[in-house]
Structures are given as C-alpha cells and as structure tokens.
Amino acid sequence: MDTVTELNKSATKAPSTRRKKKLVLVGNPNVGKSVIFNLLTGTYVTVSNYPGTTVEVARGTGKIGQEVYEVIDTPGMYSLFPITEEERVTRTLLLTEKPELVLHVVDAKNLERMLPLTLQLLEAGLPVILAVNMMDEAEAIGRTIDLDALAKALKIPVVGTAAAENRGIEQLKGMVSDYVRKHVA
Amino acid sequence: MSGSMSPDSQLIQYDETIEKALNNIAKLLKARYNFSKRMIALLLLQEDDEITKMAKIREADFPQIFSIIQQTKSKYKDPLRYVITLQCRQRSDQILAGVITDSKKETQLQSWLDQISINPFTGIPILLLVLYFGLYKFVGQFGAGTLVDLIEGNLFENYINPWVNQVTAKLIPWPSIQTLIAFDYGIITLGLRYAVAIILPIVATFFLAFSLLEDSGYLPRLALLVDRLFKKIGLNGRAVIPITLGFGCDTMATLVSRTLETKRERVIATLLLALAIPCSAQLGVIMALLSANPASLGIWAGFVIMIFLLVGYLAAQLMPGEKPAFYMEMPPLRLPKLSNILEKTLSRVQWYFLEIIPFFILASVLIWIGKITGLFDAIINGAAPLMYALGLPSEAAEVFLFGFFRRDYGAAGLYDLQDSLTGVQLVVAAATLTLFVPCIAQFAIMVKERGWKTGLAIACFVFVIAFLCGIILNLLLTSLGVTL
Numbered sequence: 001m002d003t004v005t006e007l008n009k010s011a012t013k014a015p016s017t018r019r020k021k022k023l024v025l026v027g028n029p030n031v032g033k034s035v036i037f038n039l040l041t042g043t044y045v046t047v048s049n050y051p052g053t054t055v056e057v058a059r060g061t062g063k064i065g066q067e068v069y070e071v072i073d074t075p076g077m078y079s080l081f082p083i084t085e086e087e088r089v090t091r092t093l094l095l096t097e098k099p100e101l102v103l104h105v106v107d108a109k110n111l112e113r114m115l116p117l118t119l120q121l122l123e124a125g126l127p128v129i130l131a132v133n134m135m136d137e138a139e140a141i142g143r144t145i146d147l148d149a150l151a152k153a154l155k156i157p158v159v160g161t162a163a164a165e166n167r168g169i170e171q172l173k174g175m176v177s178d179y180v181r182k183h184v185a
Numbered sequence: 186m187s188g189s190m191s192p193d194s195q196l197i198q199y200d201e202t203i204e205k206a207l208n209n210i211a212k213l214l215k216a217r218y219n220f221s222k223r224m225i226a227l228l229l230l231q232e233d234d235e236i237t238k239m240a241k242i243r244e245a246d247f248p249q250i251f252s253i254i255q256q257t258k259s260k261y262k263d264p265l266r267y268v269i270t271l272q273c274r275q276r277s278d279q280i281l282a283g284v285i286t287d288s289k290k291e292t293q294l295q296s297w298l299d300q301i302s303i304n305p306f307t308g309i310p311i312l313l314l315v316l317y318f319g320l321y322k323f324v325g326q327f328g329a330g331t332l333v334d335l336i337e338g339n340l341f342e343n344y345i346n347p348w349v350n351q352v353t354a355k356l357i358p359w360p361s362i363q364t365l366i367a368f369d370y371g372i373i374t375l376g377l378r379y380a381v382a383i384i385l386p387i388v389a390t391f392f393l394a395f396s397l398l399e400d401s402g403y404l405p406r407l408a409l410l411v412d413r414l415f416k417k418i419g420l421n422g423r424a425v426i427p428i429t430l431g432f433g434c435d436t437m438a439t440l441v442s443r444t445l446e447t448k449r450e451r452v453i454a455t456l457l458l459a460l461a462i463p464c465s466a467q468l469g470v471i472m473a474l475l476s477a478n479p480a481s482l483g484i485w486a487g488f489v490i491m492i493f494l495l496v497g498y499l500a501a502q503l504m505p506g507e508k509p510a511f512y513m514e515m516p517p518l519r520l521p522k523l524s525n526i527l528e529k530t531l532s533r534v535q536w537y538f539l540e541i542i543p544f545f546i547l548a549s550v551l552i553w554i555g556k557i558t559g560l561f562d563a564i565i566n567g568a569a570p571l572m573y574a575l576g577l578p579s580e581a582a583e584v585f586l587f588g589f590f591r592r593d594y595g596a597a598g599l600y601d602l603q604d605s606l607t608g609v610q611l612v613v614a615a616a617t618l619t620l621f622v623p624c625i626a627q628f629a630i631m632v633k634e635r636g637w638k639t640g641l642a643i644a645c646f647v648f649v650i651a652f653l654c655g656i657i658l659n660l661l662l663t664s665l666g667v668t669l
Contacts, residue, residue: 030516079270081228081233082235083446085446086444095220098219111281111285112277112278112281112285115280118277119197119273122196123221123223124224125220137519141292143287149283150280153280153283164525
C-alpha cells in the first residue's frame, strides 16, 4: 500500500531527474555514525570501535517516512575548523552538497566534548537534528540527560538513541520526516 | 531557516570585540556560501586556509576584511582560534549545566581494567598475554597449524590435488597447459590451494581475534601504552592500529594507514609495514619453520624487531615534517557482542578473500609464463651470487622471486625447501624474506595510496635493505660460529 501510493506520487509529480533529498551524518569518530548509517540504509559497512575507520565517505539510499533519501556517512570530525584530512573532507562535503538535513551524532557519555560542534553546525546555518547516541552506556554509568531541555536550548529536534541496540531509531526517523516536511518545501 | 537567525537570538554570544568583527565582516561578504555569513566570518577570523583562499577570490572587499581580522587579532594575546573555541565551549557548558546529571562513575571493574591495561608495569605483561594467546596460540597454532593441516594436508594433498592432476593429465594432451592447471605450480594445485588451504584459515582466525580486541575497546588503550615507544620511531600511538593490522595483512594495513594524521606518519608507517611487519600468512609459515628450534625463532624475531626500531628511528630523524601529537578517543571497555564480531570477521574475510584470489591466480599464471619462457631461470641464475652472499643455495632465489608475487607464497616455498637447509640458512632466509619487497598486492596499494614516487622509492629502499640485512645477519652468524 505504502509503496503504491509512493509510486503514484512520484509518477505524478516527480520528474525522473528530481534530486534525492540528502541526509548527512556527521560527528566525532567512535560515536556510532556507521551503525546509524546502516540502520537508515540497510547497507553493510564495517562497524568499528577505533577512530578513523570511516575514512571513505559512504553513501547509501534509505526510505524514511514517505521519502527516499541519499544518506551520506562522513569521516569523523571534531570541529568545523579542520585539522586532519578527514575533517577537511567532511567540511567540504557540508559546504558543497547542500544537504536537506545534517544529523549530528554524539556520544551521550561525552556530550560535553561534542556539543561545541553542534553549536558550530547551527552557527553555520545548517539544518541540524541532534542524535544523542549510546544512551544505554550513559545510563549504565549513571548519567541522565534531559533531552527536552537540550532541544529547547538549542531550538532543534533532539533524539536519544542506542543504535547498537536499535533503540530510538524509529523516533529518529519520525523526527527526520517531520523536520523535512516542515522546513523543506 | 538556514542562515537566517536574527542577531538577537544568536546561539553563541562571543565577547564584544569578536561580535563587532563578525558583524563587520559579515556585512562585507557579498558572495553566496552554503554556510551562514556569520560562520564564514568566524572561519575567516580564525584564519582558516581554505575559506580565506575562497574569500580572497570571491570577495571584492577582501582587503577590508583582512584589515578587520588583523585589528581584531592584535587585541588578543592568544590566537583567535583559541579564544573563539574557548568561548564556544563555555557556551556549550552553560547549556549542558541544566541538562546532564551524573550520579555514579564507571563500575569498579571497568576502571580497574582500564588502569591495569594502560599502566606499563601491568600493561606490558597483559599485552604479552594477548599476543601469546591471541596471536601465537590462536592464529599461529590453531589457525596456521591445526586448521591448515586439516585443509591442506588432508583435503588437498590426499584428495583434491591427486584428483586434479589425474583428470588434467587425462583430459589435456599438452604438457605445458597441464602445468598451468595442475602439478607443482598449477592454478588449482598451487594458486587455489594456497589461497584456500593456507591463507584462508590464518586470515580468518586473525580477523576473529582482531575484531574481538577491537570491539572490546582494548586497541585505544594499547595505543596509549605504546605511544612513547612509537614517538621514537616518528609515529604516535594511533599507528598501533595499522601496525597491528599488518600482522594480519600488510596490504590492508597500508590502506588503513591513511587514518594517520600527517603525511610524514603515513609514509613512515607504509615503509615499516613494507619492511618489517610480517603478515599473518608469512608469520604462520615462519612460525612453523622456525618454532622447532626456539633459538632460531628468537634470533629471527630479535633481528626483525631491531630492524623495525632502527629503520623507524632513522626515518623519524631524517624525514622532514611535523612531529606527531597524540589525541584519541577513549571508548569504554565493553563486552563485545558476538554477532557484531562474527559479522565483522565475515565481511573482512570475504573482502580479503575476493581481493586475493585473482592475485593468486595471476601469480600462478605469471610463474607459469616465467617458467615456460625461461625468464625465471635467467633471473634465478642471475640472482645466484646474491644467494651465495646470503649463504643460501641458488634454489633459494626461486623462493624470493615467488615471494614478490605474494610474500606468503615465498614463505610457503621456503617450507618446501627446508629439509635441504641448515638452521642458520633457514634463519637468514626467513629474516630476509620477512624484510624483502612486499607482495605485488601491497606494492600496488603503496603506489595507490602514497603515489608513484613515494611508493617506488619505498619498494627500492626495502629491496636493498632486505638483502643488505640478510647478508649482515649471515656474516654475523657464520663468523660467530653459531649453529642452530
């Protein structure tokens, strides 16, 4: 049913050349970007524990809500002011690809060190959603995070996930759809 | 939405001087950017190379912008980059103050394990234990021993090879084509046999062990532990990952060396991988050759480690470029998930296997061509003096020649030769072969990753050093009258 309506829709309004909406995953190394990438696209990319595995930019397609997205997994970055080659690649990508959505993935346990990048992304005027990942591990070390307060302070959607356990992914997808519907005509 | 936040709702309010500079620069920016003008102004203030270059070309008012930057800079004693980062961080902390509540620290067990894996006094014994059980016992003995014996000794030697030889002899009347497919150097009997029976079990066990270490969070701690030693050889602790990976497959490790931060580190890592890190396939065969005599194994290992440190040290002294700094994420130690490990191992083995099969077949074909045309005999004859200098019989040249097509191929060739060699000869041959020019696959990756000039230079350097070191080792052992 869903696919049928989707097909009809794209048949009526979409010229075949229409560009897919782009969703770019950014964040420090080791925060589970690749896991989320796999969950959004269903494509396998080696998931790794040490920094720098995702050196190459991985691209995949995934359907979120009614929309098919090009999902881009970027090399790890610490700041919008690049030091390493990997960071430079990611910034160039953000500067040139005009993503409809930038999903900043952070590690809940190290939120303090990672939030400055969220602020930078927002200052750059990018359309950001914040995914606070590894919530399970943060809970395990006794940390609680008030996601609503964070969303209010940043004025953007914030979602808590534990991607390795597949937690929060549906909610994340819902937020992506809502956001894109509201902000991208 | 994008780029149009009103000034009074600014997420970060920098100090007055910076805010003024930002506003003034933003007003002067006329070109269109995908980032907000405020962010472009921020990056310009921090003298970001790329953005500055871009603005220089695109902004007519760049000279004015430049003078604003200079004026602002002169008002601070610290670099603007530092000032801006600090203020951004303060804002971030301020936001989080009401968001995060921490009740208890990490578990006792975790912090204890963390401590003992990083402290050198406990960390080095732990590392040795990991190497002994993970690498030697599991990969070396179980993978390269038990499994290889089972597949190669049993399946291939007893069933597949005789059958292939028989069928080939029956169906194909031309001896030259027969030897392409079967017998000593055939595609099936040699190429495929090496790939399936020797390489596959070794690589699979290695990747399993490596994935386990990786997912447990041990590797970053190992990096921290060896950081000081690695600094001496021009690398930082982060390089432990490609170097360790090199014990699995140097080709893949060379690919991974791109995660290192500076060009200098990448070149040093590539060089060390090409020279002194034996891959799992080689390691397995060399272990099998030398482990009968612990003294031989000791001399080989000591010699190769010495070369590794010496060349690394010299490279670090001689290579220009910035010295490495160490900064690495420290994920928590965690219990790895079996399904993740298996999936990871499987995808790696699959990737590796698909990548090497063509090389093995190609190597078999090239060896066949070389044999048929007499090219190999010419090279082997030409290399005889070199072999004599190493104290080896001239047949050993064959091993080195094949070694280039696949390093492990060469080592496995040595295995066939072992009965006719003395202990000293075996050690010299094993050491030289370990150092010798990487296999053709690694060479290709070296060239791809580092460029023609650097790749070729490293290959030539390794070639010369390998034989030079072999000759020195032979002279040393024979003149000291060592018998093994």
